[in-house]
Amino acid sequence: xxxxxxxxxxxxxxxxxxxxxxxxxxxxxxxxxxxxxxxxxxxxxxxxxxxxxxxxxxxxxxxxxxxxxxxxxxxxxxxxxxxxxxxxxxxxxxxxxxxxxxxxxxxxxxxxxxxxxxxxxxxxxxxxxxxxxxxxxxxxxxxxxxxxxxxxxxxxxxxxxxxxxxxxxxxxxxxxxxxxxxxxxxxxxxxxxxxxxxxxxxxxxxxxxxxxxxxxxxxxxxxxxxxxxxxxxxxxxxxxxxxxxxxxxxxxxxxxxxxxxxxxxxxxxxxxxxxxxxxxxxxxxxxxxxxxxxxxxxxxxxxxxxxxxxxxxxxxxxxxxxxxxxxxxxxxxxxxxxxxx
Ligand SMILES: NC(=O)c1ccc[n+]([C@@H]2O[C@H](COP(=O)([O-])OP(=O)(O)OC[C@H]3O[C@@H](n4cnc5c(N)ncnc54)[C@H](OP(=O)(O)O)[C@@H]3O)[C@@H](O)[C@H]2O)c1
Numbered sequence: 001x002x003x004x005x006x007x008x009x010x011x012x013x014x015x016x017x018x019x020x021x022x023x024x025x026x027x028x029x030x031x032x033x034x035x036x037x038x039x040x041x042x043x044x045x046x047x048x049x050x051x052x053x054x055x056x057x058x059x060x061x062x063x064x065x066x067x068x069x070x071x072x073x074x075x076x077x078x079x080x081x082x083x084x085x086x087x088x089x090x091x092x093x094x095x096x097x098x099x100x101x102x103x104x105x106x107x108x109x110x111x112x113x114x115x116x117x118x119x120x121x122x123x124x125x126x127x128x129x130x131x132x133x134x135x136x137x138x139x140x141x142x143x144x145x146x147x148x149x150x151x152x153x154x155x156x157x158x159x160x161x162x163x164x165x166x167x168x169x170x171x172x173x174x175x176x177x178x179x180x181x182x183x184x185x186x187x188x189x190x191x192x193x194x195x196x197x198x199x200x201x202x203x204x205x206x207x208x209x210x211x212x213x214x215x216x217x218x219x220x221x222x223x224x225x226x227x228x229x230x231x232x233x234x235x236x237x238x239x240x241x242x243x244x245x246x247x248x249x250x251x252x253x254x255x256x257x258x259x260x261x262x263x264x265x266x267x268x269x270x271x272x273x274x275x276x277x278x279x280x281x282x283x284x285x286x287x288x289x290x291x292x293x294x295x296x297x298x299x300x301x302x303x304x305x306x307x308x309x310x311x312x313x314x315x316x317x318x319x320x321x322x323x324x325x326x327x328x329x330x331x332x333x334x335x336x337x338x339x340x341x
Pocket of ligand 1: 049050051131132135156157158159160161162179180181182185224225245246247248249250251277278279280321322323324325326327329330331
């Protein structure tokens with residue numbers, strides 16, 4: 001095998017506030033040959049996620065932070081170019097977490113081989129049939145436990161996770177209200193995804209708008225944002241409401257402590273259950289979620305969209321789309337061309 005050079009983004013500095021290009025260093029590194037149990041993969045797609053900002057910080061979190069000098073962590077889909085003695089084949093499509101690099105030599109046990117010829121694009125496995133879909137499925141169904149006729153409110157509703165949450169809640173016969181950051185996103189939620197109502201938090205007072213759209217109060221508040229939005233949901237929470245706490249994107253760029261919810265007292269008054277979760281808590285049950293989501297996608301009951309940025313060199317700039325709201329669906333980078341099938 002001739003030497004393979006991996007183009008990489010390594011973490012160079014920890015952010016204070018937003019993510020900047022100079023917090024990453026571009027390197028080109030010649031890879032060693034795969035040894036026993038290892039494969040050489042070429043990256044096709046790299047997932048960009050709000051949690052990239054968390055991993056860059058040296059704070060107490062659910063995984064160790066990325067160390068300065070390490071390849072930036074990230075979900076990946078790639079093609080096997082050298083399978084060594086692993087039983088894999090050249091051309092197998094695999095999913096893993098080898099991060100922000102064009103090629104990698106990795107332990108074969110750290111990847112899963114994706115099915116071929118499903119009729120779905122590979123990008124589906126990085127969105128609705130990947131961690132995003134599983135987050136929506138387990139967060140809503142296991143933690144939110146929505147019942148038919150209940151009202152479900154979803155924040156960052158036009159995003160990758162939120163858009164799937166709302167559609168699952170419709171499948172479960174709930175009234176669904178989404179909160180998003182533009183009129184276009186709100187129209188997409190109501191006109192194409194079947195949400196009952198949508199609130200543009202940039203132009204409307206969220207509490208007033210939710211009061212109007214949730215005349216029977218809120219039973220499930222799927223929380224992706226935090227801050228004023230969480231407060232509005234707590235204010236309107238019904239007795240025994242559930243709040244799956246999936247994300248707090250409004251505070252990921254904060255430099256210091258942020259205030260807690262002002263309406264925290266309603267957790268007591270209304271006996272609300274707020275439960276944080278990380279999708280990997282459910283990793284053993286991913287096949288269940290992927291089977292259900294695949295069925296709903298095939299039936300046309302769940303739609304999804306992906307926002308694909310071209311070129312690994314653009315990853316550091318592109319991740320900010322998640323924070324300014326300019327992403328239209330699951331954000332990812334196309335790192336190289338898919339092999340002809
Ligand atoms: N717990 C888990 O295991 C898990 C797994 C995956 C994701 N998550 C969390 O789920 C949330 C959504 O992630 P995603 O991957 O699906 O991303 P996404 O929703 O596709 O993109 C993030 C969206 O958040 C909204 N946003 C950003 N800053 C905001 C702010 N200050 N106030 C209100 N909205 C803001 C923007 O939409 P607008 O245009 O509407 O503002 C943006 O498009 C994040 O909090 C993420 O950390 C958690």
